[in-house]
Amino acid sequence: MRALIRGVLAATMIVWAWIFCAQASLATEVRELPGAPESRSAAGADYVLRSVPFAGQTVTLLDLHAGGHDWTRPDAAKLPALPAASPASMKEPVQWFYGAEAGWMAVPAGWQVQRAAIGADGGTQYVFTAPDGASGGWVSYDVLPVCVGCILADANGLLPNAGEQLAELGSPAFDLGQTNPVISWQSRPDDCTLLFRYRSGGFTVRAAVQSSVAIAATGSAQRGALALAEVYAALPASKSSTADFMVASFRQAFPACRSPNGWPG
Numbered sequence: 001m002r003a004l005i006r007g008v009l010a011a012t013m014i015v016w017a018w019i020f021c022a023q024a025s026l027a028t029e030v031r032e033l034p035g036a037p038e039s040r041s042a043a044g045a046d047y048v049l050r051s052v053p054f055a056g057q058t059v060t061l062l063d064l065h066a067g068g069h070d071w072t073r074p075d076a077a078k079l080p081a082l083p084a085a086s087p088a089s090m091k092e093p094v095q096w097f098y099g100a101e102a103g104w105m106a107v108p109a110g111w112q113v114q115r116a117a118i119g120a121d122g123g124t125q126y127v128f129t130a131p132d133g134a135s136g137g138w139v140s141y142d143v144l145p146v147c148v149g150c151i152l153a154d155a156n157g158l159l160p161n162a163g164e165q166l167a168e169l170g171s172p173a174f175d176l177g178q179t180n181p182v183i184s185w186q187s188r189p190d191d192c193t194l195l196f197r198y199r200s201g202g203f204t205v206r207a208a209v210q211s212s213v214a215i216a217a218t219g220s221a222q223r224g225a226l227a228l229a230e231v232y233a234a235l236p237a238s239k240s241s242t243a244d245f246m247v248a249s250f251r252q253a254f255p256a257c258r259s260p261n262g263w264p265g
Helices: 002-019 148-155 162-168 237-251
Strands: 030-032 047-054 057-067 070-072 094-099 103-108 112-118 124-130 133-144 185-187 193-200 203-211 228-235
Touching (some): 094 237, 103 124, 103 133, 148 203
Antiparallel strands (some): 047 057, 057 070, 112 124, 193 203
């Protein structure tokens, strides 16, 4: 039975890695970090946007097609408070989107949805790009709430022990911090968080990857419900303060190392 479960997790992890997660290079044995996103969702078929008044401004809700006739629709009457206000140093305003699992997402004014998707296990990805496409800037918000194999694949090479647990499932483990492109700056405020930057496509990508609880060295030693939240923001240098705010505001909803029951969707 244990072998069967491991096989199912490994298969699920591979599918998720191709659809939602950053790719890992087996040939070079380093973790490949995300570049400009290419996958797209179809408005009307995969997602629907709804503009509603909230907290004195207009925000946009994202309804997601969850398969068949099922849709995931945020309740405008039950929205949580917006994250902290943007700092005065920001030169341009942001627009607020709200979607399943991810919650509030700050996006530069005028940007558009390129991808909005939800998996069978509740994993979500939202990608927004500049009006002229990803060549003008992009941001990706991802939340993996339950799929352990998917979480370990995304955290592999970034968070401690993710590779070790992944190896138990028969997948390659990457050395911590060995990435392509090379990380130019990083901070690890705790065992569950990596804040980092790297260059890709002419942008400095500001990113955060954090887990609900620390990843144990072995699956049998894991304590608490493991979930993962990550954001990658690639904005022009003139909008660096906006990118910093986008990353910081998203992190507020996902307390790292302090959520043994996972994060509420």
